Amino acid sequence: MTSPGLSQEELLPGTKLPTKSIHGEQETSYVRRLERIFRAARLNNYFPDSRSLREHVRVLSPKMHQGLYSELEINTRSGLPSYKEWTRVQTDVRLAPQLLSQLEDPARLRAKATEGSIHEKQLKKHSYYTAIAKTRLAQLGGMQVTLRRVEPAQKTAYFCVVLDKLEASGLFVRYTIDLHQRASVWSKEVLTLDEAEAAQETESFKALIYKFASLDAELTFIKLGQLGGLGVERVVKGTVGPIYWGDLNVAPAPLASLMSAPEHVLAMFSYHLVSLDVAESKNNDPLAPGTSGARAGAAKLGYQVFKDRKFVIHPQQRAALTQWLGERGTKNLVYTVS
Amino acid sequence: MSGASEILTRKVSYSGAGISVRALEEDIQEERSVQNRHVRELQNLRGQNESLQTALTEEIAKLKTLADELHRERKGARFGLRRLLAKLPFAKDRILSHRSVENLLRQQYELSAQRLKEATEFADRLSVAKAELYDELERQGARIVESVQNSKLAATRVLELSSALDDARMELAGADHGTVRARELEVLVDKLERDLGEHSARLKLYETAEERIDRLRDNTRQLAKTISQLSTDMAFYITTASEKLDLIAGQIQAVGAAADASLVLLELQSSLDSLTDSINHTTRFVSETQAYFRENVDRMVENLQLYDKETEQVLAKNLAMNELDKELRMAEALTMAIATQEREGGTE
Numbered sequence: 001m002t003s004p005g006l007s008q009e010e011l012l013p014g015t016k017l018p019t020k021s022i023h024g025e026q027e028t029s030y031v032r033r034l035e036r037i038f039r040a041a042r043l044n045n046y047f048p049d050s051r052s053l054r055e056h057v058r059v060l061s062p063k064m065h066q067g068l069y070s071e072l073e074i075n076t077r078s079g080l081p082s083y084k085e086w087t088r089v090q091t092d093v094r095l096a097p098q099l100l101s102q103l104e105d106p107a108r109l110r111a112k113a114t115e116g117s118i119h120e121k122q123l124k125k126h127s128y129y130t131a132i133a134k135t136r137l138a139q140l141g142g143m144q145v146t147l148r149r150v151e152p153a154q155k156t157a158y159f160c161v162v163l164d165k166l167e168a169s170g171l172f173v174r175y176t177i178d179l180h181q182r183a184s185v186w187s188k189e190v191l192t193l194d195e196a197e198a199a200q201e202t203e204s205f206k207a208l209i210y211k212f213a214s215l216d217a218e219l220t221f222i223k224l225g226q227l228g229g230l231g232v233e234r235v236v237k238g239t240v241g242p243i244y245w246g247d248l249n250v251a252p253a254p255l256a257s258l259m260s261a262p263e264h265v266l267a268m269f270s271y272h273l274v275s276l277d278v279a280e281s282k283n284n285d286p287l288a289p290g291t292s293g294a295r296a297g298a299a300k301l302g303y304q305v306f307k308d309r310k311f312v313i314h315p316q317q318r319a320a321l322t323q324w325l326g327e328r329g330t331k332n333l334v335y336t337v338s
Numbered sequence: 339m340s341g342a343s344e345i346l347t348r349k350v351s352y353s354g355a356g357i358s359v360r361a362l363e364e365d366i367q368e369e370r371s372v373q374n375r376h377v378r379e380l381q382n383l384r385g386q387n388e389s390l391q392t393a394l395t396e397e398i399a400k401l402k403t404l405a406d407e408l409h410r411e412r413k414g415a416r417f418g419l420r421r422l423l424a425k426l427p428f429a430k431d432r433i434l435s436h437r438s439v440e441n442l443l444r445q446q447y448e449l450s451a452q453r454l455k456e457a458t459e460f461a462d463r464l465s466v467a468k469a470e471l472y473d474e475l476e477r478q479g480a481r482i483v484e485s486v487q488n489s490k491l492a493a494t495r496v497l498e499l500s501s502a503l504d505d506a507r508m509e510l511a512g513a514d515h516g517t518v519r520a521r522e523l524e525v526l527v528d529k530l531e532r533d534l535g536e537h538s539a540r541l542k543l544y545e546t547a548e549e550r551i552d553r554l555r556d557n558t559r560q561l562a563k564t565i566s567q568l569s570t571d572m573a574f575y576i577t578t579a580s581e582k583l584d585l586i587a588g589q590i591q592a593v594g595a596a597a598d599a600s601l602v603l604l605e606l607q608s609s610l611d612s613l614t615d616s617i618n619h620t621t622r623f624v625s626e627t628q629a630y631f632r633e634n635v636d637r638m639v640e641n642l643q644l645y646d647k648e649t650e651q652v653l654a655k656n657l658a659m660n661e662l663d664k665e666l667r668m669a670e671a672l673t674m675a676i677a678t679q680e681r682e683g684g685t686e
Binding site: 084094125 | 441
């Protein structure tokens with residue numbers, strides 16, 4: 001059941017993500033460089049956990065799986081591995097203990113393994129699953145809610161909500177939301193406390209935040225603020241990617257001049273903050289539209305917007321990027337990785 | 339006499355380990371144990387196949403529930419009510435969104451990916467079982483060849499000894515009782531009878547071993563064939579399911595996000611139909627495989643039990659032999675030896 005004019009592979013117009021498959025030395029090099037980029041970016045707590053990203057990606061390396069997988073699929077729009085690959089690692093790590101228990105003893109496999117035999121493959125699997133069993137996985141879509149404080153006199157509880165997600169665009173985002181909830185007979189609670197005062201989000205609240213993850217922080221702030229009984233204090237959106245690789249994907253027009261060699265790389269990590277306690281709005285993100293203090297309701301809600309972005313690049317690109325940023329009037333952190 | 343002495347001193351070079359009733363019994367027991375292990379493994383694989391089927395059936399139910407819910411959304415029934423409620427001043431701020439379509443689709447995809455991984459690993463275990471069964475077939479074949487070769491050697495020796503024994507007996511019958519010559523002939527006859535008995539028993543045992551291992555090989559062949567067919571079918575299913583899931587993976591996030599954002603559901607329903615269809619194929623395949631397993635494995639287990647009784651009867655018969663049966667055995671062996679000779683003479 002496809003619309004006329006569409007290929008079998010594109011069931012909904014514009015939704016098939018562009019991908020490219022790499023293998024062999026290019027695959028090994030990509031994974032190694034990606035790990036180093038995550039490390040070099042020095043991501044703080046407002047971004048998806050850097051160590052989890054690095055460990056998750058490391059499992060994709062041919063040195064880890066020893067050729068059990070023939071290629072690696074890259075989302076060329078984000079420059080990160082595709083959703084299928086992130087899921088592949090998640091599946092392998094979660095199933096590793098069970099699969100290890102089903103494999104024969106490695107000594108027996110080694111005795112029977114000849115080149116290209118099924119026993120050789122099983123031996124590689126034993127080694128692979130053993131190596132990855134304790135891998136810390138990146139969150140592809142998970143929420144954590146913590147209680148910050150309670151003010152019984154005001155019947156108000158203060159929470160911090162953190163949502164990590166691999167977005168439809170292929171970028172990793174972390175939403176950090178500080179909010180408070182006032183108990184009221186007229187409003188339905190979105191966050192609850194159990195007897196041990198452990199916070200738990202309701203299913204509908206989780207769904208709401210999940211869907212808003214693809215929107216910007218400011219719109220999320222406004223939408224949440226419209227919910228009765230809920231007071232939003234701060235929304236922070238930290239984004240990992242996109243990453244442009246000289247030999248894999250093409251940077252959009254504004255950035256194309258920064259990529260002139262196969263070894264060049266341009267990794268971006270944006271930070272958008274909407275908060276009640278920021279003195280004034282400021283846009284230090286050369287790729288984001290101007291702060292929308294003009295948005296309807298911004299003055300009423302009293303928030304300010306701060307946008308920033310940092311870069312990880314190849315050392316050869318430093319001069320070009322510095323000039324490019326200067327032309328746009330921003331001062332951004334730039335790290336290098338060779 | 340010198341001819342008979344020469345036969346007695348000439349050793350027969352049987353290949354392999356020596357054979358005896360006990361050794362043959364132990365060998366057959368070991369072969370049966372290996373085969374029982376293979377059959378148990380096949381039964382175990384059948385059990386795992388059942389769990390895969392159950393898991394996939396559950397997934398279908400979830401996918402159908404999701405599809406039905408989305409279908410209702412598309413029809414606008416619930417959404418229309420929400421739209422209405424949203425206009426009411428006291429209610430509009432309190433209306434929270436329904437579950438995220440993208441989240442549901444991704445959860446289902448990730449679960450399907452896990453099931454597919456389990457199926458892939460299952461297929462590899464089938465390949466291991468298949469490889470080991472074919473190794474087993476080769477080994478059993480080699481043993482059969484060895485038994486046939488030894489049978490031939492034993493048959494030749496039995497014929498030689500039988501002929502020498504006849505000559506010695508005739509000469510003894512003509513000799514004067516109590517003379518040195520007569521006594522020497524009596525000793526020779528005893529030795530010839532002893533050797534003939536030994537090699538006759540060997541011939542019988544080698545023939546039995548050949549026959550029994552041949553039957554075991556039939557079972558092994560059947561097991562290997564069953565697993566080979568299942569392995570081929572599984573590989574095909576996994577390839578098809580992988581392609582389907584790959585197709586969905588590339589779109590599921592964007593499709594889900596689009597549905598969340600704009601509630602456009604027509605093409606989404608097509609995506610789910612595509613995924614559901616592939617899972618339907620999978621379940622049909624697994625159901626058919628279950629039937630195949632049931633027919634073949636149960637029958638093979640029954641065959642093994644029947645085979646046990648026959649083996650025990652043959653071996654019991656050999657063990658129970660005594661002096662009164664000795665002549666009968668030797669006559670049997672002689673017949674067998676002649677038949678073997680004729681057979682070998684025809685094939686060489």
